[in-house]
Amino acid sequence: MKKHLMIIVKYFKTLYKIYYWIGSFTINILKFFVKPNDNLILFISFGGKKFDDSPKDIYEDMIKDNRFDGYDFVWAFQNTESFKIPRGRIIKTDTYKYYITALKARCWITNSAVERGLNFKGRNTFYFNTWHGTPIKKMGEDIANTSKSFGMNRKWDVDLMTSQSKYEADIFARVFNINRENFMICGLPRNDVLADRTVETKQSMMKKIGLPLGKKVILYAPTFREYERDDGFNCVIAPPIGFDKWKKKIGDKYVILLRAHYEVAKILNVKADDGFVYNVSDYPVLNDLMLASDMLISDYSSIFFDYSILDRPMFCYTYDYDEYAEKRGMYFDIRTELLGSSFDEEELLVLINSLNYDKALKKVRSFRIKYVQSYGNATKISLDTIFKKIKLN
Structure with missing residues (x-):
C-alpha cells in the first residue's frame, strides 16, 4: 500500500506539490529544535532501496580509515530487515527517526537524494552527492511538462557533487540548480574497480x-x-x-x-x-x-x-x-x-x-x-575531501 501511494505522489504533480510544500515546511521548522551532531554521517543509496553504488564504496573505505574513528555511521533503508552492514547502524526511511537523524547529521552521503522529495537540510550538514550516472535522457528542469517525469523547480542544496566529465557537471548544475563550482570532476567512486x-x-x-x-x-x-x-x-x-x-x-x-x-x-x-x-x-x-x-x-x-x-x-x-x-x-x-x-x-x-x-x-x-574524462581514483579523492570539509568547523 505504501509503495503504491509513493508512486502516485511521485507521478501526479498536484499531489506531489501538496506533499512537497507541507512536508518541507514542517521539517524546516523542526530543525530549529534539533541539535546537530558533529560525529554523525548519514548514508542512503537509491532512496534507501540498496546498499551499493558509490555511497557503499565510500563507506567501505571510510570505516577502514582511522581519520573517521569515532564517527557514528548510519545507513537508511526502506526495508531495514533486508540489509546488514559492517560497523554502522540502520534506520528506516520516511520515519520520524529518519528525518531527525538527517537534521542532526554533519554529513550526508548519497547517490540520489536524502530529502525524500522535500526541501530541507540540517543546520550544520555537509551534503555530498555522487549521483548515480551520467545523463542521456533529460532530467530535472529540462524535462518537459508533458512528460510523466517531473521535478520541483528548486535549488538543490548540495555542497559538493562528483562527476565524470564537464558534460555531466554542466547539465547537473543547470537541471538541479546547483552552483557549477560545487562540482568535483574526479569520476564516480563506484567505477574505480572498473579501471582496475x-x-x-x-x-x-x-x-x-x-x-x-x-x-x-x-x-x-x-x-x-x-x-x-x-x-x-x-x-x-x-x-x-x-x-x-x-x-x-x-x-x-x-x-x-x-x-x-x-x-x-x-x-x-x-x-x-x-x-x-x-x-x-x-x-x-x-x-x-x-x-x-x-x-x-x-x-x-x-x-x-x-x-x-x-x-x-x-x-x-x-x-x-x-x-x-x-x-x-x-x-x-x-x-x-x-x-x-x-x-x-x-x-x-x-x-x-x-x-x-x-x-x-x-x-x-x-x-x-x-x-568520461576522469575515473579510477574517485573514492580516495572523495574521502580526502569529505574529511577536510567536515573538519573545517
Missing part, C-alpha cells in the same frame, strides 16, 4: 555469478520507461526480443545476462533460459555483471558511460527511439555515438555475429574521451 579490471577479475566474477567459462558474455541492460506501467502503477518493460531466436543464432558462443533497471517491477515477454539467458535483475552488485561480461547492449541507460571504462564493445538497441525521445527527451542521439541503432533484433544479431572488434573499440574510446 584484469583477466583474472573477469574470470573470478564469471565463477561468482555461475557462468560457463567457455562462453562469451553479453550484458543486456535496458533502462525503464516511466510511461509503461501496469494497473498497479508498477513499472514494466517489454522489449521486442525472442531469446529462443538468440539462442539459435548465437547460443554456441554467447550467454546473456539480462539486467533490468531497478525501477522495473516486471519484464514482460522475456523468459530466462537455463544455460543461456540469466535473469540477473535482482543481482545486488552491478559492477560484478559488468566485469564478467564481454560486451554491453543497452538503450538510453547511463550504464554506457560506466561500461566504457572497461574498454569493451557496446551496442545501442533503441527499438523505440522516436517514442522515447518524444515522451522523455534526450540530450544527444545515442545512435550516432555507438554501433547499433533502431535495429530490430535480427539486425542486432547480425551485428553481434559479424562483430568488427577494432571498429567497436574505436567507437567506445571516442565515446569515453568525450563523456
Whole structure:
C-alpha cells in the first residue's frame, strides 16, 4: 500500500506539490529544535532501496580509515530487515527517526537524494552527492511538462557533487540548480574497480555469478520507461526480443545476462533460459555483471558511460527511439555515438555475429574521451575531501 501511494505522489504533480510544500515546511521548522551532531554521517543509496553504488564504496573505505574513528555511521533503508552492514547502524526511511537523524547529521552521503522529495537540510550538514550516472535522457528542469517525469523547480542544496566529465557537471548544475563550482570532476567512486579490471577479475566474477567459462558474455541492460506501467502503477518493460531466436543464432558462443533497471517491477515477454539467458535483475552488485561480461547492449541507460571504462564493445538497441525521445527527451542521439541503432533484433544479431572488434573499440574510446574524462581514483579523492570539509568547523 505504501509503495503504491509513493508512486502516485511521485507521478501526479498536484499531489506531489501538496506533499512537497507541507512536508518541507514542517521539517524546516523542526530543525530549529534539533541539535546537530558533529560525529554523525548519514548514508542512503537509491532512496534507501540498496546498499551499493558509490555511497557503499565510500563507506567501505571510510570505516577502514582511522581519520573517521569515532564517527557514528548510519545507513537508511526502506526495508531495514533486508540489509546488514559492517560497523554502522540502520534506520528506516520516511520515519520520524529518519528525518531527525538527517537534521542532526554533519554529513550526508548519497547517490540520489536524502530529502525524500522535500526541501530541507540540517543546520550544520555537509551534503555530498555522487549521483548515480551520467545523463542521456533529460532530467530535472529540462524535462518537459508533458512528460510523466517531473521535478520541483528548486535549488538543490548540495555542497559538493562528483562527476565524470564537464558534460555531466554542466547539465547537473543547470537541471538541479546547483552552483557549477560545487562540482568535483574526479569520476564516480563506484567505477574505480572498473579501471582496475584484469583477466583474472573477469574470470573470478564469471565463477561468482555461475557462468560457463567457455562462453562469451553479453550484458543486456535496458533502462525503464516511466510511461509503461501496469494497473498497479508498477513499472514494466517489454522489449521486442525472442531469446529462443538468440539462442539459435548465437547460443554456441554467447550467454546473456539480462539486467533490468531497478525501477522495473516486471519484464514482460522475456523468459530466462537455463544455460543461456540469466535473469540477473535482482543481482545486488552491478559492477560484478559488468566485469564478467564481454560486451554491453543497452538503450538510453547511463550504464554506457560506466561500461566504457572497461574498454569493451557496446551496442545501442533503441527499438523505440522516436517514442522515447518524444515522451522523455534526450540530450544527444545515442545512435550516432555507438554501433547499433533502431535495429530490430535480427539486425542486432547480425551485428553481434559479424562483430568488427577494432571498429567497436574505436567507437567506445571516442565515446569515453568525450563523456568520461576522469575515473579510477574517485573514492580516495572523495574521502580526502569529505574529511577536510567536515573538519573545517
